[in-house]
Amino acid sequence: MKIYLINSIRFILLILIQVFIFSKFELLGYINPYVYPLLILLLPFNINSIQKLVLAFLLGLSIDFFEDSGGIHAAATLVIAYLRPLFLRNAFGLSYDHQTLKLYDAPFKSLLIYVSITILTHHVVLFVLEIFSLNHLLYLLKKIVYSSIFSGLLILIILNLIQKKNKR
Amino acid sequence: MQQILLFLTKNKTGLVFIVLFSVALGLTFQAHTYHNSKLISSANFITGNLLSTSESVNQYFDLKTQNEILFEENEALRHQLHNLALTEDLEENVDFEIDTLYKIKKAKIISNNYDKPDNFLLIKGGSNAGIKEDLGVISSKGLVGIIQDVSADFSRAISILNTNSSINAKLKKTYHFGTLTWDGKDPNILSLIDVPRSAPVEVGDTITTGGRSLIFPEHIPIGTISSFELNENIGYFSISVKLFNDMTNLKHIYIIENTKKAEAHELLNPDVSQ
Numbered sequence: 001m002k003i004y005l006i007n008s009i010r011f012i013l014l015i016l017i018q019v020f021i022f023s024k025f026e027l028l029g030y031i032n033p034y035v036y037p038l039l040i041l042l043l044p045f046n047i048n049s050i051q052k053l054v055l056a057f058l059l060g061l062s063i064d065f066f067e068d069s070g071g072i073h074a075a076a077t078l079v080i081a082y083l084r085p086l087f088l089r090n091a092f093g094l095s096y097d098h099q100t101l102k103l104y105d106a107p108f109k110s111l112l113i114y115v116s117i118t119i120l121t122h123h124v125v126l127f128v129l130e131i132f133s134l135n136h137l138l139y140l141l142k143k144i145v146y147s148s149i150f151s152g153l154l155i156l157i158i159l160n161l162i163q164k165k166n167k168r
Numbered sequence: 169m170q171q172i173l174l175f176l177t178k179n180k181t182g183l184v185f186i187v188l189f190s191v192a193l194g195l196t197f198q199a200h201t202y203h204n205s206k207l208i209s210s211a212n213f214i215t216g217n218l219l220s221t222s223e224s225v226n227q228y229f230d231l232k233t234q235n236e237i238l239f240e241e242n243e244a245l246r247h248q249l250h251n252l253a254l255t256e257d258l259e260e261n262v263d264f265e266i267d268t269l270y271k272i273k274k275a276k277i278i279s280n281n282y283d284k285p286d287n288f289l290l291i292k293g294g295s296n297a298g299i300k301e302d303l304g305v306i307s308s309k310g311l312v313g314i315i316q317d318v319s320a321d322f323s324r325a326i327s328i329l330n331t332n333s334s335i336n337a338k339l340k341k342t343y344h345f346g347t348l349t350w351d352g353k354d355p356n357i358l359s360l361i362d363v364p365r366s367a368p369v370e371v372g373d374t375i376t377t378g379g380r381s382l383i384f385p386e387h388i389p390i391g392t393i394s395s396f397e398l399n400e401n402i403g404y405f406s407i408s409v410k411l412f413n414d415m416t417n418l419k420h421i422y423i424i425e426n427t428k429k430a431e432a433h434e435l436l437n438p439d440v441s442q
Contacts, residue, residue: 082181132200
């Protein structure tokens with residue numbers, strides 16, 4: 001029950017933060033940070049996979065409503081939610097398989113890998129669907145790389161803040 | 169039968185993923201076609217109200233620039249007014265025949281995008297304020313977009329910074345027409361394509377709306393020519409237009425309604441009305 005409550009609060013909070021703060025960032029004209037995938041990153045590891053997919057879909061769709069962007073956020077968030085076990089295994093290796101993993105205690109290197117591959121996958125799907133043409137390949141690549149770096153950094157900073165609070 | 173059921177339960181995660189992903193892709197494809205992107209629209213009750221609340225806070229941060237823009241416009245209008253009064257003095261009690269073809273309404277933008285390939289503007293005021301689909305949106309400096317979707321209190325306009333938008337425009341000094349489009353990159357530069365090679369194109373010339381579209385009146389300023397090239401194969405110019413409008417800093421806008429649009433439309437397409 002507590003899990004549902006926590007995730008509902010995170011869901012609403014992340015949407016509001018994304019829409020009212022981070023979507024207003026316009027660095028150099030094409031860098032947009034997206035921090036809402038943090039919800040998917042932080043989901044419990046033993047969550048029911050169908051619940052996870054529906055949650056991801058709803059999260060993405062809510063962002064789409066605010067940004068008038070069709071279904072691109074829903075699609076991108078679904079992909080990372082579906083591939084999450086794969087990312088976790090790659091980043092944390094054995095401790096994920098043995099179900100002894102705690103995200104807050106994980107070594108920074110593993111955390112960095114986990115966040116980077118998730119965000120990169122999310123941004124690739126997102127911007128490919130958004131730009132939707134191969135005419136601007138270079139522009140697309142620039143947008144993916146720079147936005148991923150920026151989003152990843154922001155997410156790591158937020159994670160760090162939550163981590164500190166939890167340890168206290 | 170049992171095997172099918174077994175297969176379904178075994179792969180339920182994958183199946184749910186595929187179903188939801190197709191829905192998301194469907195919405196995306198649909199949003200990429202101009203007239204169908206209404207299913208996922210920010211002009212609904214929840215997003216509209218939230219965005220307008222946030223905007224009412226944000227607007228304080230650029231009151232100064234917005235004031236400046238309105239002040240400039242006032243100056244220009246006052247200039248026109250005094251000139252008008254001057255000619256009026258010559259003959260007393262002239263009955264002005266006011267051109268009522270276009271109705272103007274003022275409105276405010278509550279959400280403005282310009283960093284994506286397909287941008288939209290959310291405007292405060294919807295069908296309750298008399299705003300309808302397919303009305304033109306301009307600012308004091310020039311063209312902004314076209315209303316595309318209307319709810320009770322909000323409306324969504326397709327910005328000229330949208331790769332799906334195409335607006336009829338012309339050179340100010342001659343009547344050579346072209347189509348105004350956006351390539352999705354620089355929010356200050358639009359391109360005017362399909363201008364015939366006979367047109368006397370020069371850098372610095374002004375581009376205005378063409379008045380062919382029934383949405384915008386003629387002579388609304390758009391921008392100046394920053395560069396152009398002649399496509400030798402097809403004999404048309406491709407012109408880069410630098411906008412007068414700063415699309416990244418819009419607040420106060422005007423909505424233009426052509427009151428005789430239905431009538432004109434009927435004349436142009438006689439078969440449809442019958």
